[in-house]
Amino acid sequence: KNEVEQSPQNLTAQEGEFITINCSYSVGISALHWLQQHPGGGIVSLFMLSSGKKKHGRLIATINIQEKHSSLHITASHPRDSAVYICAVSLYNTDKLIFGTGTRLQVFP
Amino acid sequence: NAGVMQNPRHLVRRRGQEARLRCSPMKGHSHVYWYRQLPEEGLKFMVYLQKENIIDESGMPKERFSAEFPKEGPSILRIQQVVRGDSAAYFCASSPFQVMNTEAFFGQGTRLTVV
Numbered sequence: 001k002n003e004v005e006q007s008p009q010n011l012t013a014q015e016g017e018f019i020t021i022n023c024s025y026s027v028g029i030s031a032l033h034w035l036q037q038h039p040g041g042g043i044v045s046l047f048m049l050s051s052g053k054k055k056h057g058r059l060i061a062t063i064n065i066q067e068k069h070s071s072l073h074i075t076a077s078h079p080r081d082s083a084v085y086i087c088a089v090s091l092y093n094t095d096k097l098i099f100g101t102g103t104r105l106q107v108f109p
Numbered sequence: 110n111a112g113v114m115q116n117p118r119h120l121v122r123r124r125g126q127e128a129r130l131r132c133s134p135m136k137g138h139s140h141v142y143w144y145r146q147l148p149e150e151g152l153k154f155m156v157y158l159q160k161e162n163i164i165d166e167s168g169m170p171k172e173r174f175s176a177e178f179p180k181e182g183p184s185i186l187r188i189q190q191v192v193r194g195d196s197a198a199y200f201c202a203s204s205p206f207q208v209m210n211t212e213a214f215f216g217q218g219t220r221l222t223v224v
Contacts, residue, residue, distance in 0.1 A: 033213050042217035043152075043200060086152070088213070096142060096165060097202075097213065101151040 003027050006087050006100035013107050017023070019074040021103045023087030026068065033097065034061050034072045035086040045074070077107045111136070113203050114183075115216035122191045122223050130186040130219045134203030138214070141184040143176060146198040146218075155199075158184055191223045 005024045013019055020063040023032070034046040047054050049070065054061050058077075063070040074081055087100040113135040122128050134141050143155040152158075154168040159177035169176065173191075178184040188195055201216045 015198075017138040035215075038219075043213075043215040045213045045215070048212045077197065096152070096157055096168070097144070097152075099152040104210075 002100070002106045003098050004089055004100040005085055006103050008103060009101065011103055011105045013105070014075050015078055015107055015109050017077050017107075018107065019077050019081075021087075021105070022086050023070045023072070023100055024068060025087075025089050027089065027098070028090040030092050031090045032063055032070050033088040033090070034070075035088060036101070037084045037086060039083075046085075065099050066073045079109050085096045113201055113214050113216035115201050115219050117219060118217060120219055120221045122190055124223055125190050126193070128188040128191050128221055130199050130221070131183040132186070132201030132203075132216055133223040134201075135214055138203035138205045139180050140163065140204040140206070142202045143184070143186050144200045144202065146200065148223075154199065155186070161165065188221075191221075193223050196221055196223045
């Protein structure tokens, strides 16, 4: 079993829909990251969370430390949001990131 | 302030050749992490370096792969005698602190194709 699990693996949506991507982890962490990767592109950091909730534009990220679960929400989705969204965690006693396998999102006009 | 710079962006090597991938961290960052993304797979940690030191190489294959981060110049990931299975995207990330408890800063990646 992977230490970081994401769901769903693939997600399609119509423009304007509200989108939720989930991430569960099974290890102790110091922080959780949400990353975005466009096809053939680099990796961009969206959020770094250690507790609570963060919002940036149409993106909202939440984390529940007790339940070891985080969600990434996209409100009013747009075709330009189409990308792979990756959850990653920083472990307590190491300094490397452990990644989920990513969620491939396609938003159609 | 330039971000993390990786070059080349794309690299094609024949089986048996050497591949050298370079990563210049963000200004002021002295910690570098290399990750590999195999086709249709998630990212995996390879190695963590500070200037002139390898801190954690637990994700590096035992043979043919090496990494360095000299006092001057970029970090280098070196793959000797490449094989088709080395074809992947290699990403570098940098940090000013020992623990990645800050935003993650990634380069654009080097896409290695072994033919």
